[in-house]
Amino acid sequence: xxxxxxxxxxxxxxxxxxxxxxxxxxxxxxxxxxxxxxxxxxxxxxxxxxxxxxxxxxxxxxxxxxxxxxxxxxxxxxxxxxxxxxxxxxxxxxxxxxxxxxxxxxxxxxxxx
Amino acid sequence: xxxxxxxxxxxxxxxxxxxxxxxxxxxxxxxxxxxxxxxxxxxxxxxxxxxxxxxxxxxxxxxxxxxxxxxxxxxxxxxxxxxxxxxxxxxxxxxxxxxxxxxxxxxxxx
Numbered sequence: 085x086x087x088x089x090x091x092x093x094x095x096x097x098x099x100x101x102x103x104x105x106x107x108x109x110x111x112x113x114x115x116x117x118x119x120x121x122x123x124x125x126x127x128x129x130x131x132x133x134x135x136x137x138x139x140x141x142x143x144x145x146x147x148x149x150x151x152x153x154x155x156x157x158x159x160x161x162x163x164x165x166x167x168x169x170x171x172x173x174x175x176x177x178x179x180x181x182x183x184x185x186x187x188x189x190x191x192x193x194x195x196x197x
Numbered sequence: 198x199x200x201x202x203x204x205x206x207x208x209x210x211x212x213x214x215x216x217x218x219x220x221x222x223x224x225x226x227x228x229x230x231x232x233x234x235x236x237x238x239x240x241x242x243x244x245x246x247x248x249x250x251x252x253x254x255x256x257x258x259x260x261x262x263x264x265x266x267x268x269x270x271x272x273x274x275x276x277x278x279x280x281x282x283x284x285x286x287x288x289x290x291x292x293x294x295x296x297x298x299x300x301x302x303x304x305x306x307x
Contacts, residue, residue, distance in 0.1 A: 088240075115293065124205065126285050126297030127241065140292055175240055177295075184229045184289045188240035 088189035090176050096195045097166055104162045105192045109178030116159050117177040127175050166196045198223055203286055203298025212307050216273040220286035220298045229289035230262050232271045234282045276305045
């Protein structure tokens with residue numbers, strides 16, 4: 085049983101650059117979630133998909149952020165014109181639509197210099 | 198007021214101690230409660246979840262929910278150094294998202 089995977093694990097970028105992260109959920113899971121976690125805080129919800137459809141977006145997800153899940157399998161999260169405040173761990177989780185248990189990947193740690 | 202409040206600690210206990218971790222929440226409509234464990238620089242790992250009030254036990258871990266006081270707890274018996282991690286309470290909000298507490302950092306000393 086393969087868990088949730090994320091790529092890259094670490095990303096260092098300069099302010100103003102665009103970055104894209106990928107998440108591969110557990111294969112039979114039709115729901116996929118993105119969260120952001122800053123140091124000393126719990127994860128904060130960003131958005132989630134059921135199959136290809138993006139069903140909810142947090143107000144935290146400014147217009148510089150976009151997420152896609154084009155074929156209902158993997159998902160990408162893009163941040164345009166990165167700012168230092170975007171430095172955080174970006175976590176992906178997946179679940180089925182008939183359970184409440186979400187399983188997390190290892191995260192992508194973003195550092196904006 | 199945050200929807201979920203959790204004392205960040207840090208909490209340090211000797212090996213073998215009973216650990217009590219707690220969260221409070223504000224919305225009485227919440228019904229699904231979860232505990233995650235997160236090791237440094239790793240993703241959260243689901244430990245347990247409970248529905249509504251009552252207790253649930255899994256090995257050395259017991260999750261407890263008191264909906265009348267909007268209080269959730271995780272007890273760890275016979276704590277081990279390998280239990281040293283950050284423990285996050287989370288509440289499932291209808292609509293799909295989890296609302297997390299700040300996390301409590303636990304250190305179990307040999």
